[in-house]
Amino acid sequence: MTFVVRADSVSKNFRLHSERHRSFKDKLLRPGQGVTTDFTALADVSFEISSGETVGILGRNGSGKSTLLKCICGVLRPTSGQVLVRGSLAGLLELGAGFQPELSGRDNVYLSASMLGMSTKSVDAIFDDIVGFAELEQFIDTPVKFYSSGMYVRLGFSVAVSVEPEILVVDEVLAVGDERFQAKCMDRIRQFQRDGRTILLVSHNADQVRTLCDRTLVLDRSQLAFDGPAADGVRVFRERLMGASPVAGAAATRSAGTIDAVSMPSGRFVATTGEKWEMSVAVTANEPIEGHFVMELHNERGELMVRSDWEVAPVSLSPGSHVIHVDSPSMSLLDGAYQVSVGIVSDFGSQALVWREQAAVLEVTYRGRGAGIIQLAPRVRVS
Ligand SMILES: Nc1ncnc2c1ncn2[C@@H]1O[C@H](COP(=O)(O)OP(=O)(O)OP(=O)(O)O)[C@@H](O)[C@H]1O
Ligand SMILES: [Mg+2]
Known part of the structure; x- marks a missing residue:
C-alpha cells in the first residue's frame, strides 16, 4: 500500500x-x-x-x-x-x-x-x-x-x-x-x-x-x-x-450507569411510517440519576435524522435496574434502516450520564406513495 x-x-x-x-x-x-x-x-x-x-x-x-x-x-x-x-x-x-x-x-x-x-x-x-x-x-x-x-x-x-x-x-x-x-x-x-x-x-x-x-x-x-x-x-x-455526549458541544466525562438492552414489543426492531411505535430501554443505574431521556436515529449514511427533545423527557432513577418505556403515536420517518442510539443526559443536555451508541437497527416500512425523509401527511380540502 x-x-x-x-x-x-x-x-x-x-x-x-x-x-x-x-x-x-x-x-x-x-x-x-x-x-x-x-x-x-x-x-x-x-x-x-x-x-x-x-x-x-x-x-x-x-x-x-x-x-x-x-x-x-x-x-x-x-x-x-x-x-x-x-x-x-x-x-x-x-x-x-x-x-x-x-x-x-x-x-x-x-x-x-x-x-x-x-x-x-x-x-x-x-x-x-x-x-x-x-x-x-x-x-x-x-x-x-x-x-x-x-x-x-x-x-x-x-x-x-x-x-x-x-x-x-x-x-x-x-x-x-x-x-x-x-x-x-x-x-x-x-x-x-x-x-x-x-x-x-x-x-x-x-x-x-x-x-x-x-x-x-x-x-x-x-x-x-x-x-x-x-x-x-x-x-x-x-x-x-467522552462518556458519550449526544448533544452538540456537550462535554461528558463520567458514566452513571449502563444501557443493558433496547427492545420492541414484537421482539423485532420494526416500525411502520405513520403508525404508533414503542420501545423499552433497560438501564442499570450505578448511582441516583436525575436526567432526561434522549434518543437519536441515524440513517445508513451516518447522518443524524432526529435527536429527541431532552426537555420533555425527564427521568429519575434510583441505583439499580430499571426499564424506560418510550412510545410515540406516529413514526414520521419514511422507509429505511436507522441506527438507534439512546441515553440519559443531564439538565440542558450538557452531559451524557449514560449513553449507548448504535444500540439497535430500526427497520421502518412505508406503505404510502410519498418520497423524501419524513411523512408530511397533509390533509387536503377544496373550497
Ligand atoms: N507548546 C506547548 N507547550 C507546552 N504544552 C503544550 C504545547 N502545545 C500543546 N501542549 C499541551 O499538549 C497537550 C495536547 O495539546 P493539543 O493542543 O495537541 O490538544 P488538542 O487535542 O488539540 O486539544 P483541543 O481539543 O483543546 O484543541 C495539552 O495538554 C497541551 O496543554
Ligand atoms: Mg486542538
Whole structure:
C-alpha cells in the first residue's frame, strides 16, 4: 500500500518550566533553574494514510490532536519517531497560526501561498478567487490583527484550498465560521474528496466525522486509542472517551450507569411510517440519576435524522435496574434502516450520564406513495 502520510512511533514531549514552589533561598542559590517537567502530548503514535482517504481525528480537549497535525505539517518536530509526507500539503491549523498579524490580508495571502510553494504570478491568477471565497473584498487591505476570528479562518481556509494541495490538513478551526460559511467549506471539502485528494480533519462534531470521513483516529490522553472505520471510531469516541455526549458541544466525562438492552414489543426492531411505535430501554443505574431521556436515529449514511427533545423527557432513577418505556403515536420517518442510539443526559443536555451508541437497527416500512425523509401527511380540502 502506498501512503501519503506516515507516522512512525511519533512522540512529542513539551518541557514545562515552572518557578512556582521554589523558596527564595533556592532561587538565590540556583538562579534561572526553575522546576522543569516533561509533558507527553503524543506517545508512540503510528499510522499510515493512503492517497484519497478522508481521515477524521477525534479526541477530548488536550488529547494531542493539534500537536499531531502540527507534527504532520512540519510546524513541530517530534521528540522521537518520524512523520513522512509524500505530496504537497496545506494546513489550516489553530487560530493564530499561519498569518502575520501586522500584515494586510493581501500580503498574508501572498506570503502564505508562497510558503506553500506558489509563485507570485500564480497567486495573481487566483487572488480574486481566494478573496471572493473568503468574502473579504472590503477588508483585504486591513491588517489581519483587526480581523474577527471568523474572518481570519475564512481567509486561512480559502488560501489552503485555493493552492490545491494533494493533502489538506484542517484543525477544528472551521467551527469558528458561521453556519453558512461552514457549509461552503464543507462543499469545498467534498469537492476535494471527489478530486481524490487526501484530507485530515480534526473535528469535535462526531456527526460530521461520521458523514464525511472514511476512517477515524481517536486520540486519548496522547495515545492512539482507535484507528478504523469512521462510524466505529465515533462510537469508541463517544462511549469510551467522552462518556458519550449526544448533544452538540456537550462535554461528558463520567458514566452513571449502563444501557443493558433496547427492545420492541414484537421482539423485532420494526416500525411502520405513520403508525404508533414503542420501545423499552433497560438501564442499570450505578448511582441516583436525575436526567432526561434522549434518543437519536441515524440513517445508513451516518447522518443524524432526529435527536429527541431532552426537555420533555425527564427521568429519575434510583441505583439499580430499571426499564424506560418510550412510545410515540406516529413514526414520521419514511422507509429505511436507522441506527438507534439512546441515553440519559443531564439538565440542558450538557452531559451524557449514560449513553449507548448504535444500540439497535430500526427497520421502518412505508406503505404510502410519498418520497423524501419524513411523512408530511397533509390533509387536503377544496373550497
Ligand atoms: N507548546 C506547548 N507547550 C507546552 N504544552 C503544550 C504545547 N502545545 C500543546 N501542549 C499541551 O499538549 C497537550 C495536547 O495539546 P493539543 O493542543 O495537541 O490538544 P488538542 O487535542 O488539540 O486539544 P483541543 O481539543 O483543546 O484543541 C495539552 O495538554 C497541551 O496543554
Ligand atoms: Mg486542538
